[in-house]
Amino acid sequence: MSHARPLEMERLSTAVAKERSIEWLGAIALLALIGAQLAGVLNSPPDRDMGHLQKIMYVHVPSAWNAFIAFFVVAIASLLYLWKGKEQYDLVAASAAEVGTLFTGLTLVLGSIWGRPTWGVWWTWDPRLTSTAVLFLVFVGYLALRSFVEDADRRAQWSAAVGLLGALNVPIVYMSVKWWRTLHQMQSNPSTVDPEYVIGLRTNGIAVLLLLIYFIVKRYRAARMERLSEHLAESAALEGRRA
Amino acid sequence: MAETNGFVVAAYIVMWVGLIGYGVRLHLVFREARRRLDDASREGRKA
Numbered sequence: 001m002s003h004a005r006p007l008e009m010e011r012l013s014t015a016v017a018k019e020r021s022i023e024w025l026g027a028i029a030l031l032a033l034i035g036a037q038l039a040g041v042l043n044s045p046p047d048r049d050m051g052h053l054q055k056i057m058y059v060h061v062p063s064a065w066n067a068f069i070a071f072f073v074v075a076i077a078s079l080l081y082l083w084k085g086k087e088q089y090d091l092v093a094a095s096a097a098e099v100g101t102l103f104t105g106l107t108l109v110l111g112s113i114w115g116r117p118t119w120g121v122w123w124t125w126d127p128r129l130t131s132t133a134v135l136f137l138v139f140v141g142y143l144a145l146r147s148f149v150e151d152a153d154r155r156a157q158w159s160a161a162v163g164l165l166g167a168l169n170v171p172i173v174y175m176s177v178k179w180w181r182t183l184h185q186m187q188s189n190p191s192t193v194d195p196e197y198v199i200g201l202r203t204n205g206i207a208v209l210l211l212l213i214y215f216i217v218k219r220y221r222a223a224r225m226e227r228l229s230e231h232l233a234e235s236a237a238l239e240g241r242r243a
Numbered sequence: 244m245a246e247t248n249g250f251v252v253a254a255y256i257v258m259w260v261g262l263i264g265y266g267v268r269l270h271l272v273f274r275e276a277r278r279r280l281d282d283a284s285r286e287g288r289k290a
Contacts, residue, residue: 013284026266033262037255055251059258099265106261113254117247211262218269225276232283 013228022217029210036207040200047194053117058200060110061188062208063103064132068170070100070212071135075167078160087227090156093163094146095219099212101139108132119183127176128184135173138166152227 040058047054077093080086111129112122123129142162149155177184186192193201 013280016280041255051247052251053247056254059254063258102261102265106258109257109261110254113250113257117250215265215269218273222269222273222276225273225280229276229279229283232280232287236283236287 013225013232016221016225016228019221022214022221025210025217026214029207029214032207032210033204036200036203040204044197044200047197050118053114054197056110056114057188057193057197058204060107060114061201062205063110064107065205066208066212067100067103067107067135068174069209070096070103070216071139071167071170073216074100074163075170078163078167081156081160082164087152087156088224090159091223091227092216092220094159095216095223097139097142097159097163097166098219099215101136101143102215103208103212104132104136104139108136124183126183127180128173128182131169131173131176135166135169138162138169142166152230 037058041055044055046052073096074093077089077096081089081093108129111132115124115129116122142159145162146155146159149158174187176182177186188201
Protein backbone atom coordinates (compact mmCIF):
# COMPACT_ATOMS: atom_id res chain seq x y z
CA MET A 1 0.00 0.00 0.00
CA SER A 2 1.45 3.41 -0.96
CA HIS A 3 2.25 6.01 1.71
CA ALA A 4 -0.34 8.47 0.31
CA ARG A 5 -3.19 5.98 0.67
CA PRO A 6 -4.09 6.59 4.35
CA LEU A 7 -4.37 10.34 3.74
CA GLU A 8 -6.52 9.69 0.70
CA MET A 9 -8.76 7.40 2.73
CA GLU A 10 -8.90 9.93 5.55
CA ARG A 11 -10.20 12.50 3.06
CA LEU A 12 -12.66 9.97 1.66
CA SER A 13 -13.97 9.07 5.09
CA THR A 14 -14.45 12.79 5.88
CA ALA A 15 -16.32 13.21 2.58
CA VAL A 16 -18.50 10.18 3.36
CA ALA A 17 -19.27 11.54 6.83
CA LYS A 18 -20.38 14.85 5.29
CA GLU A 19 -22.60 13.22 2.66
CA ARG A 20 -26.14 14.57 2.48
CA SER A 21 -28.76 12.45 4.12
CA ILE A 22 -31.25 10.65 1.87
CA GLU A 23 -33.87 10.21 4.54
CA TRP A 24 -36.08 12.60 2.58
CA LEU A 25 -36.25 10.00 -0.20
CA GLY A 26 -37.29 7.34 2.29
CA ALA A 27 -40.02 9.63 3.64
CA ILE A 28 -41.31 10.43 0.13
CA ALA A 29 -41.27 6.73 -0.80
CA LEU A 30 -43.17 5.81 2.36
CA LEU A 31 -45.83 8.48 1.82
CA ALA A 32 -46.12 7.52 -1.86
CA LEU A 33 -46.59 3.86 -0.91
CA ILE A 34 -49.24 4.64 1.71
CA GLY A 35 -51.08 6.89 -0.77
CA ALA A 36 -50.83 4.38 -3.64
CA GLN A 37 -52.02 1.49 -1.49
CA LEU A 38 -54.92 3.45 -0.03
CA ALA A 39 -55.97 4.59 -3.52
CA GLY A 40 -55.65 1.04 -4.85
CA VAL A 41 -57.59 -0.56 -2.02
CA LEU A 42 -60.33 2.07 -1.80
CA ASN A 43 -60.86 2.84 -5.49
CA SER A 44 -60.59 -0.42 -7.39
CA PRO A 45 -63.77 -2.46 -7.75
CA PRO A 46 -63.74 -6.17 -6.86
CA ASP A 47 -62.68 -8.45 -9.70
CA ARG A 48 -65.40 -10.59 -11.36
CA ASP A 49 -63.61 -13.86 -10.54
CA MET A 50 -61.32 -13.07 -7.62
CA GLY A 51 -63.37 -10.43 -5.78
CA HIS A 52 -61.30 -8.37 -3.34
CA LEU A 53 -58.38 -10.80 -3.62
CA GLN A 54 -57.40 -8.78 -6.69
CA LYS A 55 -56.08 -6.11 -4.28
CA ILE A 56 -53.18 -8.40 -3.39
CA MET A 57 -51.95 -7.60 -6.90
CA TYR A 58 -50.95 -4.11 -5.68
CA VAL A 59 -48.37 -5.55 -3.30
CA HIS A 60 -47.40 -8.81 -5.05
CA VAL A 61 -46.75 -7.48 -8.57
CA PRO A 62 -44.76 -4.31 -7.57
CA SER A 63 -42.58 -6.50 -5.31
CA ALA A 64 -41.84 -8.82 -8.25
CA TRP A 65 -41.16 -5.95 -10.70
CA ASN A 66 -38.81 -4.25 -8.28
CA ALA A 67 -36.98 -7.46 -7.43
CA PHE A 68 -36.30 -7.79 -11.19
CA ILE A 69 -35.02 -4.20 -11.31
CA ALA A 70 -32.73 -4.85 -8.33
CA PHE A 71 -31.27 -7.96 -10.00
CA PHE A 72 -30.77 -5.99 -13.23
CA VAL A 73 -28.67 -3.55 -11.16
CA VAL A 74 -26.76 -6.54 -9.74
CA ALA A 75 -26.02 -7.79 -13.27
CA ILE A 76 -24.79 -4.39 -14.53
CA ALA A 77 -22.70 -3.67 -11.42
CA SER A 78 -21.22 -7.19 -11.47
CA LEU A 79 -20.26 -6.82 -15.12
CA LEU A 80 -18.70 -3.42 -14.41
CA TYR A 81 -16.77 -4.92 -11.48
CA LEU A 82 -15.40 -7.76 -13.62
CA TRP A 83 -14.47 -5.28 -16.33
CA LYS A 84 -13.06 -2.37 -14.31
CA GLY A 85 -12.22 -4.05 -10.99
CA LYS A 86 -13.45 -1.11 -8.91
CA GLU A 87 -14.68 -1.97 -5.43
CA GLN A 88 -17.61 0.45 -5.61
CA TYR A 89 -19.31 -1.72 -8.28
CA ASP A 90 -19.01 -4.75 -6.03
CA LEU A 91 -20.66 -2.81 -3.20
CA VAL A 92 -23.49 -1.59 -5.49
CA ALA A 93 -24.10 -5.19 -6.64
CA ALA A 94 -24.13 -6.50 -3.07
CA SER A 95 -26.52 -3.76 -1.91
CA ALA A 96 -28.92 -4.34 -4.81
CA ALA A 97 -28.73 -8.12 -4.27
CA GLU A 98 -29.74 -7.78 -0.63
CA VAL A 99 -32.72 -5.56 -1.45
CA GLY A 100 -33.67 -7.74 -4.43
CA THR A 101 -33.68 -10.80 -2.18
CA LEU A 102 -36.01 -9.02 0.23
CA PHE A 103 -38.47 -8.21 -2.56
CA THR A 104 -38.25 -11.72 -4.03
CA GLY A 105 -39.00 -13.17 -0.60
CA LEU A 106 -41.99 -10.84 -0.29
CA THR A 107 -43.14 -11.80 -3.81
CA LEU A 108 -43.10 -15.49 -2.87
CA VAL A 109 -44.95 -15.04 0.43
CA LEU A 110 -47.54 -12.65 -1.03
CA GLY A 111 -48.05 -14.96 -4.02
CA SER A 112 -48.59 -17.83 -1.63
CA ILE A 113 -51.22 -15.83 0.29
CA TRP A 114 -52.91 -15.13 -3.05
CA GLY A 115 -52.59 -18.74 -4.20
CA ARG A 116 -54.31 -20.35 -1.22
CA PRO A 117 -57.81 -18.91 -1.82
CA THR A 118 -57.39 -18.77 -5.63
CA TRP A 119 -55.86 -22.17 -6.43
CA GLY A 120 -56.61 -23.93 -3.14
CA VAL A 121 -52.93 -24.48 -2.28
CA TRP A 122 -50.23 -22.41 -0.61
CA TRP A 123 -47.58 -23.76 -2.95
CA THR A 124 -47.34 -25.76 -6.16
CA TRP A 125 -44.35 -26.69 -8.32
CA ASP A 126 -45.55 -24.44 -11.11
CA PRO A 127 -42.82 -23.11 -13.49
CA ARG A 128 -43.32 -19.47 -12.42
CA LEU A 129 -43.27 -20.28 -8.71
CA THR A 130 -40.39 -22.72 -9.00
CA SER A 131 -38.20 -20.39 -11.09
CA THR A 132 -38.89 -17.54 -8.62
CA ALA A 133 -37.93 -19.82 -5.71
CA VAL A 134 -34.70 -20.73 -7.55
CA LEU A 135 -33.98 -17.01 -8.07
CA PHE A 136 -34.54 -16.39 -4.35
CA LEU A 137 -32.30 -19.28 -3.31
CA VAL A 138 -29.50 -18.24 -5.67
CA PHE A 139 -29.41 -14.79 -4.09
CA VAL A 140 -29.65 -16.16 -0.55
CA GLY A 141 -26.57 -18.17 -1.59
CA TYR A 142 -24.97 -14.99 -2.95
CA LEU A 143 -25.44 -13.23 0.41
CA ALA A 144 -24.18 -16.30 2.31
CA LEU A 145 -21.10 -16.41 0.05
CA ARG A 146 -20.34 -12.77 0.88
CA SER A 147 -20.49 -13.45 4.58
CA PHE A 148 -18.25 -16.53 4.37
CA VAL A 149 -15.40 -15.24 2.18
CA GLU A 150 -13.01 -12.97 4.08
CA ASP A 151 -10.67 -11.91 1.27
CA ALA A 152 -12.29 -8.82 -0.28
CA ASP A 153 -11.00 -9.34 -3.85
CA ARG A 154 -11.95 -12.99 -3.97
CA ARG A 155 -15.34 -12.23 -2.42
CA ALA A 156 -16.02 -9.55 -5.03
CA GLN A 157 -14.98 -11.79 -7.96
CA TRP A 158 -17.00 -14.81 -6.82
CA SER A 159 -19.99 -12.62 -5.98
CA ALA A 160 -19.88 -10.99 -9.41
CA ALA A 161 -19.93 -14.42 -11.08
CA VAL A 162 -22.83 -15.68 -8.91
CA GLY A 163 -24.67 -12.36 -9.28
CA LEU A 164 -24.47 -12.54 -13.07
CA LEU A 165 -25.61 -16.17 -13.15
CA GLY A 166 -28.43 -15.42 -10.73
CA ALA A 167 -29.61 -12.40 -12.74
CA LEU A 168 -29.73 -14.60 -15.87
CA ASN A 169 -32.63 -16.36 -14.15
CA VAL A 170 -34.75 -13.17 -14.27
CA PRO A 171 -35.77 -13.47 -17.96
CA ILE A 172 -36.55 -17.15 -17.34
CA VAL A 173 -38.86 -16.19 -14.44
CA TYR A 174 -40.50 -13.49 -16.55
CA MET A 175 -41.05 -15.69 -19.60
CA SER A 176 -41.93 -18.88 -17.68
CA VAL A 177 -45.68 -18.18 -18.00
CA LYS A 178 -45.31 -18.08 -21.80
CA TRP A 179 -42.82 -20.89 -22.26
CA TRP A 180 -44.52 -23.51 -20.10
CA ARG A 181 -48.05 -24.57 -19.19
CA THR A 182 -48.63 -22.87 -15.87
CA LEU A 183 -51.26 -22.12 -13.22
CA HIS A 184 -49.95 -18.59 -12.83
CA GLN A 185 -51.64 -15.93 -14.92
CA MET A 186 -49.79 -14.09 -17.72
CA GLN A 187 -47.35 -11.26 -16.92
CA SER A 188 -49.19 -8.28 -15.45
CA ASN A 189 -49.00 -5.40 -17.91
CA PRO A 190 -51.54 -2.97 -19.47
CA SER A 191 -52.47 -5.53 -22.15
CA THR A 192 -53.24 -8.33 -19.68
CA VAL A 193 -54.71 -6.32 -16.78
CA ASP A 194 -58.14 -4.69 -16.75
CA PRO A 195 -57.82 -0.90 -17.40
CA GLU A 196 -59.49 -0.23 -14.03
CA TYR A 197 -56.51 -1.77 -12.26
CA VAL A 198 -53.67 -0.41 -14.39
CA ILE A 199 -53.29 2.97 -12.64
CA GLY A 200 -53.30 1.37 -9.19
CA LEU A 201 -50.69 -1.11 -10.34
CA ARG A 202 -48.47 1.58 -11.86
CA THR A 203 -48.65 3.96 -8.88
CA ASN A 204 -47.83 1.13 -6.48
CA GLY A 205 -45.00 0.01 -8.77
CA ILE A 206 -43.51 3.54 -8.77
CA ALA A 207 -43.90 3.92 -4.98
CA VAL A 208 -42.11 0.62 -4.38
CA LEU A 209 -39.46 1.68 -6.92
CA LEU A 210 -38.76 4.82 -4.84
CA LEU A 211 -38.41 2.63 -1.77
CA LEU A 212 -36.11 0.26 -3.66
CA ILE A 213 -33.84 3.17 -4.68
CA TYR A 214 -33.76 4.47 -1.09
CA PHE A 215 -32.91 1.01 0.30
CA ILE A 216 -30.16 0.36 -2.27
CA VAL A 217 -28.53 3.79 -1.84
CA LYS A 218 -28.62 3.56 1.96
CA ARG A 219 -27.27 -0.02 1.95
CA TYR A 220 -24.53 1.03 -0.49
CA ARG A 221 -23.50 3.92 1.76
CA ALA A 222 -23.39 1.61 4.80
CA ALA A 223 -21.35 -0.97 2.85
CA ARG A 224 -18.93 1.73 1.71
CA MET A 225 -18.43 2.92 5.30
CA GLU A 226 -17.84 -0.69 6.40
CA ARG A 227 -15.15 -1.15 3.72
CA LEU A 228 -13.57 2.24 4.46
CA SER A 229 -13.24 1.47 8.14
CA GLU A 230 -11.66 -1.90 7.24
CA HIS A 231 -9.18 -0.11 4.95
CA LEU A 232 -8.39 2.47 7.63
CA ALA A 233 -7.85 -0.25 10.24
CA GLU A 234 -5.53 -2.14 7.84
CA SER A 235 -3.56 1.04 7.09
CA ALA A 236 -3.25 1.92 10.77
CA ALA A 237 -1.98 -1.60 11.49
CA LEU A 238 0.56 -1.33 8.65
CA GLU A 239 1.74 2.11 9.79
CA GLY A 240 2.08 0.80 13.35
CA ARG A 241 4.20 -2.11 12.12
CA ARG A 242 6.44 0.26 10.11
CA ALA A 243 6.92 2.55 13.13
CA MET B 244 -66.07 -13.18 1.29
CA ALA B 245 -64.96 -12.46 4.86
CA GLU B 246 -62.39 -15.25 4.54
CA THR B 247 -60.91 -13.81 1.33
CA ASN B 248 -60.77 -10.36 2.93
CA GLY B 249 -58.62 -11.95 5.63
CA PHE B 250 -56.11 -13.01 2.95
CA VAL B 251 -55.99 -9.45 1.59
CA VAL B 252 -55.36 -8.01 5.05
CA ALA B 253 -52.71 -10.68 5.72
CA ALA B 254 -50.92 -9.79 2.45
CA TYR B 255 -50.76 -6.10 3.32
CA ILE B 256 -49.56 -6.87 6.85
CA VAL B 257 -46.80 -9.15 5.48
CA MET B 258 -45.72 -6.43 3.03
CA TRP B 259 -45.48 -3.76 5.74
CA VAL B 260 -43.81 -6.04 8.27
CA GLY B 261 -41.22 -6.96 5.63
CA LEU B 262 -40.55 -3.37 4.60
CA ILE B 263 -40.48 -1.91 8.11
CA GLY B 264 -38.39 -4.83 9.38
CA TYR B 265 -35.81 -4.34 6.65
CA GLY B 266 -35.89 -0.55 7.13
CA VAL B 267 -35.13 -0.91 10.84
CA ARG B 268 -32.35 -3.44 10.15
CA LEU B 269 -30.87 -1.11 7.53
CA HIS B 270 -30.97 1.80 9.97
CA LEU B 271 -29.07 -0.25 12.57
CA VAL B 272 -26.50 -1.48 10.01
CA PHE B 273 -25.97 2.10 8.81
CA ARG B 274 -25.55 3.45 12.34
CA GLU B 275 -23.06 0.71 13.22
CA ALA B 276 -21.09 1.32 10.00
CA ARG B 277 -20.89 5.04 10.77
CA ARG B 278 -19.75 4.35 14.35
CA ARG B 279 -17.04 1.96 13.11
CA LEU B 280 -15.87 4.49 10.53
CA ASP B 281 -15.68 7.25 13.14
CA ASP B 282 -13.68 4.96 15.44
CA ALA B 283 -11.32 3.91 12.62
CA SER B 284 -10.79 7.56 11.57
CA ARG B 285 -10.01 8.55 15.15
CA GLU B 286 -7.53 5.67 15.48
CA GLY B 287 -5.99 6.61 12.13
CA ARG B 288 -5.51 10.23 13.22
CA LYS B 289 -3.87 9.08 16.47
CA ALA B 290 -1.50 6.80 14.53
